[in-house]
Amino acid sequence: MYRLKDDEILFVFTGPHGAGRKTVAEMSGATLGVKQVLSYTTRPPRQTEVEGQDYRFISPVEFANAQNNDEFLEVKQIDNHFYGVKSQDVATMLRERGSAFLILNSAGASTLKELYGDKLVRILIYVDRKTLLQRMKENGESDTDIERYMSHYDEEVSYRSQCEHFFENVDLAHTVFDLTKTLDNYLNRNLVDLD
Known part of the structure; x- marks a missing residue:
């Protein structure tokens, strides 16, 4: 497992499907220059999902092989499909950018919190x-x-x-604004508030 340096940080977005966690994470991440580490899954893509943008869609055999090779930091089974985050993907993103975000369910967020402690910040997006x-x-x-x-x-x-933080996503623009300010407190990018 990759050990985070003092100036590196991971954010995990969690919350119920449909609450907008992916949208707010991507919009705040784009503002701050924080990129997503994609999860791998054995489920087929939904109609609106794109390989390499939403998930890495792989076969159950590929997933099992990666799991047997200890490539995953965490693995969860949800509704008969497997999901996992590869340790190497997290390490690569942190070496390149110093920070990254993931979108996981609460069980996955808990697993990574146990691994990374204070270097991992959990953000719940809900409605x-x-x-x-x-x-x-x-x-x-x-x-x-x-x-x-x-x-x-x-x-x-x-x-x-x-x-560590939670946001009710009633108004997307306000949620993204508040979230971006919160993340900037960890990243020290010193965004200017023009309000």
Whole structure:
């Protein structure tokens, strides 16, 4: 496992599916120059997902081989699919940029927190149940998928008490603004507040 240097830091975004964690992470990361370390998964891509942009989509055999070779920092099984973060990907990103972010569920965030301690900052992005249901319906999610995602809602939102920061994503622009200021406190990029 890669040992983080004093000036290196990892951010993990977590929260229920559909709350906007990926969007706010990417927008804040773009402002601050922080890039994502992609997870690997055995599930097929969703209609809107792109290989190398959302995940690394690999076969169950490829995943098992990588797991047997101890390439993953953490592995989780969710809804019969495997997800994992490769240690080498984290190490490469930190050597190149000094910081990185990941998007994981609460279990994955907890595993990495145990590994990296204070060098890892967990950020929960959430919305209330009613808003989340409305967003998923507007996005054209099937009733089956909505039911599956909502079955994880309480578990993901209750993780808020263990996170260093949490943001209710009601207004995207405000959430990104507040999040970017919070991340800058760790990165010391000294963004100028023009308000």
